[in-house]
Amino acid sequence: MSAVSTSTPPFLPFTRPSVDERTIAEVGDVLRSGWLTTGPKCQALEAALSDRWGGRPVRLANSGTATLELALRICGVGPGDEVITTPLSWVATANVVLAVGAKPVFVDADPVTRNIDLNLIEKAITPRTRALIPVDLAGLPVDRDRLNALAAKHRLRVVEDAAQSFGSQWNGRPIGSFGDLVSFSFHPNKNLTTGEGGCLVLNNAEEAHRFELLRLQGVARLPGGELEVEAWGAKANMTDIAAAIGLGQLRTIDESTARRRALVQRYFRLWDAALGFDMPPEDLQGHGNWHMFQPLLPRSLAHRRADFLEGMKVRGIGVGVHYPAMHLFSMFRAMGHGSGDFPVAEDIGRRTVTLPLFPAMDDADVQRVCTAVTEVVADLRGARS
Structure with a gap:
């Protein structure tokens, strides 16, 4: 197992509002x-x-x-x-x-x-x-x-x-x-x-x-x-x-949007492509505001998503799932939907993980997240440190 530091930094949530x-x-x-x-x-x-x-x-x-x-x-x-x-x-x-x-x-x-x-x-x-x-x-x-x-x-x-x-x-x-x-x-x-x-x-x-x-x-x-x-x-x-x-938020929204874009650029620079994640679309036209950063787990690890999330939390990293394909919830199953109805959405919903992204993050926080992802994936694949 890869080692988890005994002096874990403060918990890093996947999102946090900034109110001045x-x-x-x-x-x-x-x-x-x-x-x-x-x-x-x-x-x-x-x-x-x-x-x-x-x-x-x-x-x-x-x-x-x-x-x-x-x-x-x-x-x-x-x-x-x-x-x-x-x-x-x-x-x-x-x-x-x-x-x-x-x-x-x-x-x-x-x-x-x-x-x-x-x-x-x-x-x-x-x-x-x-x-x-x-x-x-x-x-x-x-x-x-x-x-x-x-x-x-x-x-x-x-x-x-x-x-x-x-x-x-x-x-x-x-x-x-x-x-x-x-x-x-x-x-x-x-x-x-x-x-x-x-x-x-x-x-x-x-x-x-x-x-x-x-x-x-x-x-x-x-x-x-x-x-x-x-x-x-x-x-x-x-x-x-x-x-x-x-x-108050409206006064700083353009600045905070620019900060989100800079943090995402750092994610793409530091991310280890060899891990096998499907990355979010890079939005080369600059249309998006980078509300969330959501890589998709390798398909070989999709069934271990709960373990991935837990491994990140153990390392003090907040994570989320946005979103499971909603037609698979019991309410919509009762309306006649089921597995296989929308295969692309199901695949994305099965593998998506939401990683920390908010304007108050430091550049070092991105490195911390990327390092944690690498460690957790190594653990899930049975690697030894």
Whole structure:
């Protein structure tokens, strides 16, 4: 067995949000103001995000899951409808389809990008298909030109699950600045966080008003202060506490995205290719934001993934699995899915491991991770130090 140092450095998580002292002070100001729920900070964050994306309407919610669900409702998706998406995502992507009474229809992943395979989408379209939910896995965008042309050809709405792609671009245009409806998540493990939260980029004022109704009980204020309930609504509004965190994050997002890219370049330089991992696509066009760094275990070690994860944790390295192919979860098996349905997604989901990547990492942390990977793989292959 390779030796594990008795003086292991502090635990290195696979991700960690960075919140500066100025932001912490601004959150304190909100707490002292007496206005904690949706208010001026939320308005300021919506305006700042709108400016970032070319003046498009932006509305906040308390999670990226909520923004996806409300986007489907804005599109009129409901019982009897079908929505095409990928099995390689967090389960929320399919759960929101079920929440509105529709059926998620999975399409296999592209083996290179690991996103939905655009070549297979047309085969999955039926007369019941109402929308597409593409997912930018690890922040690498789906080809927006092909995607939007496909949607226009079949008159489908597109709800972009851009939960992981804040700061990503497509051909020089920021994700969120074009397209149909675009949903972002601000969960703590995302590149920009509000603690919990999300936002939806909409097409016009009418859709923005509809979202406002849906996110807060369907309540509208009439002239003179009277209330009216125009439609069903959720309880999905963001607080000013969360928005204050988001405003602070927005000040440094471009710097932190550049840092992520530099760390990934270091990973590629230091990685031992002889280990036999399939590496993430290098994104030579600079489209992605490097939300996560996810090599795929060699196929000969796929059945030992739990042991690999444990070996990394023993060495003080945080790891994750993002994501298992969701159609293999028991809920979707009960709907008729099973092994072999989407072989590319299953292979990726079986072998993926998420390694540490966040802006506060030191260059030395990357070397530490690479060394740990080499040691753990040696152990799994039965090598002796």
